[in-house]
Amino acid sequence: MSEWTRVAELTDVSRRRKKLVALGEERVALFYADGEVFAFRDACVHKGKSLARGTVLHGRVVCPGHQWAFDLRTGQADDREECQPRYEVRVAEGGVWLRPAALAGSAAAAAGVPAAVNSAPPSARSAAPPSAAAPSVPFPAPPTAATQE
Ligand code: FES
Numbered sequence: 001m002s003e004w005t006r007v008a009e010l011t012d013v014s015r016r017r018k019k020l021v022a023l024g025e026e027r028v029a030l031f032y033a034d035g036e037v038f039a040f041r042d043a044c045v046h047k048g049k050s051l052a053r054g055t056v057l058h059g060r061v062v063c064p065g066h067q068w069a070f071d072l073r074t075g076q077a078d079d080r081e082e083c084q085p086r087y088e089v090r091v092a093e094g095g096v097w098l099r100p101a102a103l104a105g106s107a108a109a110a111a112g113v114p115a116a117v118n119s120a121p122p123s124a125r126s127a128a129p130p131s132a133a134a135p136s137v138p139f140p141a142p143p144t145a146a147t148q149e
Pocket residue numbers: 044045046047048049063064065066067068
């Protein structure tokens with residue numbers, strides 16, 4: 001099952017900097033940083049706290065449970081072996097799209113699975129958003145005032 005699913009409006013994610021969405025039965029935390037969108041499984045790999053309630057800082061999300069920090073691009077926890085599962089993200093038609101299967105963090109990267117943030121689907125056979133053949137939609141300029149929640 002590899003269909004892309006539209007889960008949020010890009011303007012909403014960029015304005016709020018983070019957002020909790022549903023992808024089937026999964027809860028997914030979206031983060032907006034440096035003009036890109038990142039998607040993590042919402043339940044922290046440590047003790048399951050919601051990462052959507054965390055703080056985005058310097059390319060990492062800090063869990064509200066015990067302050068583990070996870071790299072937004074890789075899911076790797078600082079100074080630990082644990083890695084937070086991520087999702088491939090695509091931005092198209094003003095929306096944020098995800099695929100149902102989570103990437104397995106650093107194990108996936110080691111196996112050659114692309115980090116795949118904000119990229120086109122890797123396979124033409126994959127179900128993709130209708131605009132897959134169209135040029136990517138540019139991100140809006142980030143707001144000037146911080147909107148961390
Ligand atoms: S639950 Fe996230 S650091 Fe403990």
